[in-house]
Amino acid sequence: MKLLKSFRVGTLFGIPVDLHPSLLLIIGMFAVVNQAVGLPWYLVAVLGILKACIIYASVLAHEYGHALTARKFGFRTQKILLMIFGGAAFIEGDWVDSRPKDSIKISLAGPAVSLALAIVFLLLAYGTASIFNLTVANPLIELFAWTMIINAILFVFNLLPITPLDGGRVYRAILIMKFGLRKATDVAYYTTVVLGTVLAIVSLAFSSLFTAAIAISLIFMAYQERKNTQIQSELF
Ligand SMILES: [Zn+2]
Numbered sequence: 001m002k003l004l005k006s007f008r009v010g011t012l013f014g015i016p017v018d019l020h021p022s023l024l025l026i027i028g029m030f031a032v033v034n035q036a037v038g039l040p041w042y043l044v045a046v047l048g049i050l051k052a053c054i055i056y057a058s059v060l061a062h063e064y065g066h067a068l069t070a071r072k073f074g075f076r077t078q079k080i081l082l083m084i085f086g087g088a089a090f091i092e093g094d095w096v097d098s099r100p101k102d103s104i105k106i107s108l109a110g111p112a113v114s115l116a117l118a119i120v121f122l123l124l125a126y127g128t129a130s131i132f133n134l135t136v137a138n139p140l141i142e143l144f145a146w147t148m149i150i151n152a153i154l155f156v157f158n159l160l161p162i163t164p165l166d167g168g169r170v171y172r173a174i175l176i177m178k179f180g181l182r183k184a185t186d187v188a189y190y191t192t193v194v195l196g197t198v199l200a201i202v203s204l205a206f207s208s209l210f211t212a213a214i215a216i217s218l219i220f221m222a223y224q225e226r227k228n229t230q231i232q233s234e235l236f
Contacts, residue, residue, distance in 0.1 A: 004124030006081060015067050015077045015089075019058065025179060027052040037137065047139055051146055058150045059087040062158070066166075068104055070095065073102040085214055097181055098227070100173035107169040113156040121148035135179035148212040162199070163222040165193045185229040 006018040028051055034048025054229050059082060067077035067089040078090040089110075125144035128134065134141050159167040168188060175184035185210040203211035 005126050008145055008146075013064065013068060016079045018079050018081045020081065022085040023056060023082060036139065036142075039139070047143075050143060054143065054147050055150050056087070057081050058114065058147065058154055061117060061155055062110040062114050062142055063087045063089040065109040065111075067091065069108045069109035073099070073106065075102075075106070085217065094171075096169065096220075097176065100176045103173045104170050107166040107173070110166050111155050111158050114151045114158070118148050118151035118155060121145075121151065124148075145190045160195065160199075161191060162195050163225060165218065168192060168222070175196075181229060185226050189222050189226040196222070 004021045007018040009017050009019050011017065031045040032048070034044055036044045036047055036049060039047070052149070053119035062078045063082075067080060067109065069148050070077055070089070070091045073095070075091050075093045075095050078092055080087060080089050091106070095106060121144050122209035125136075126139055127150060128144065129136070129138075129141050136142055136145055158165050159170075161171040162168045163172060168191075171191070172184055172188040178184070196215045199218075200212045200215035203209070204217060
């Protein structure tokens, strides 16, 4: 059952972008929990909203990395969806299982965009701070530093060899080339269960419920993917 339907905000590079309404909750939350010293409350709230928007704009750029690379290999992207837990590019066709080499390039393109953005915003933060003699307490420098950190996190997190993260896709594609689809899916699944559980425990140890929830949902998604592959290999 779908409680809330996502809505279309526009089309960029010929690919529609949908937002899930739960995002608005996170954006609202950032307006409340954001902290800044020496600024009136409404500016603190605006800064918080900007920070939340930067997260999802960074996710969107990451997804376009996947979608536009997929287009280069002849795969159409139906839409890009931004959700509370991140984003997804709905790339059509059997690119994951039957084209492992293309799948590696499509999977690495997202983290490559995140890394490039992290470097650009690191330089912007450093450059602007030293030219105008500012510290990270300055809202503009804080936003540059925030964008850098978000993209660095997107880069590192997505490269974990956990299915269906980008690193997991690359890992599985390498396994497919070596062992075939069925065994590759099994190995990738067990790796995800182990690493996902470790990630969930570490997240709980650091009281990060959000990351723990992501880790558990990744295990669930890897389970679904393995079940689908089993059904497929029974069908064909
Ligand atoms: Zn990605």
